[in-house]
Amino acid sequence: MTTISKKRLAKELRELQTHGPPTGIAVVSAEDFECWLFTIEVLGNTLYEGEKFCLRFRFPGNYPIESPEVTFVVDEKWGAPVHPHIYSNGHICASILGNEWSPVLSVVSVCLTLQSMLASCTKKQRPQDNDRYVLHAPLSPKKTRFHYDDDTV
Structure with a gap:
């Protein structure tokens, strides 16, 4: 991880610790500069x-130049x-x-963008290609070439 990445993440973490996260968002874990967990309501x-x-959030070595890998945790406690x-x-x-x-x-x-995306949703449904995608999906969604054509949900 570059020095710029470490400085940027340290700054973001300091701001979270000083001002707290926005309403509905909570830090679960941010112990290193590789992976952070948040709850979102x-x-x-x-x-x-x-x-x-x-x-x-998983951070690449050149964050913030490159986007983090962001996924919802899916395990025995959490679901997407x-x-x-x-x-x-x-x-x-x-x-x-x-x-x-x-x-x-x-x-x-x-986090705020995803919170807003959920808040504006009008119908709970999975993407049309969910089953096929999940069956063949790479471990990292960053290796998927998503087609962004619908910003209405």
Whole structure:
């Protein structure tokens, strides 16, 4: 990991510790600069009211130039939200994690974007190709070439 990456992540972590995360978001683990875990809740009257999810951020050596790998944790405790842009294995089809990533984005801004994406959802359903994708998906969603054509859900 580069010095720039370490400095940037240290700054983001310091801000989280000083100001706290936004409402509905909580730090579960941020003990190193490789992997951070957050819980995310959508507040208010939404399809996901009362549900809590866990996000995993894995940071590449050249973060923030390159986007982090962000997935919902799917294990015996956690599950991925049922959403048209979230696969049952936790992979997320969101342009800010792919071709629209910018180094000005941060862990908090990604969490807020995903929280907003869930809040604006009008129908709980998996992506149309969920079963096929999950069967053949790479371990990292960053190795998938998602097609971003629907920003209405």
